[in-house]
Amino acid sequence: MxxxxxxxxxxxxxxxxxxxxxxxxxxxTQAAITxxxxxxxxxxxANQWVQRKNELLYNPDNGYSNDGAYPNHSCRLLKSRNQTAASSFRSQQSAVD
Known part of the structure; x- marks a missing residue:
């Protein structure tokens, strides 16, 4: 049989x-989506950082060219960069650096 x-x-x-x-x-597929x-x-x-940086540099009301004090401007620029990096995942922070 x-x-x-x-x-x-x-x-x-x-x-x-x-x-x-x-x-x-x-x-x-899930890995590609992630x-x-x-x-x-x-x-x-990165785009948010560039927008914030450009605002700090070129805004006619309070940008760097109208600020008159580089240390103040530098501090605001660093604070903005840190805020953008803090809202990103660790793996994405290199785009802001």
């Missing part, structure tokens, strides 16, 4: 192989 492989679980093994391949695809989200946050933080 001849018993087919499916009687001994071969179909289950093939099914689990396909499940494993599907889970691998989901994992790869990477892209992190990059978007880092880019946003």
């Amino acid at each position: 001849r018993a087919p492989a499916d009687d001994f679980g071969a179909a289950v093994g093939r099914g689990l192989t396909q499940v494993g391949a599907g889970l691998e695809q989901v994992s790869d 990477r892209m989200t992190s990059e978007a946050h880092a880019t946003n933080a």
Whole structure:
């Protein structure tokens, strides 16, 4: 008498192989989403920093050129940079530095 492989679980093994391949695809996709989200946050933080820096440098009301005191301006610039970095994840802070 001849018993087919499916009687001994071969179909289950093939099914689990396909499940494993599907889970691998989901994992790869999730990693890509996480990477892209992190990059978007880092880019946003860098853009916020540039906006704040430009505001401090070029604002006609209170920018560096109208401030008259470099130490005061430098302190505000550093404070703004630290605020931007603090709102970012550790892995994204290099975009602000």
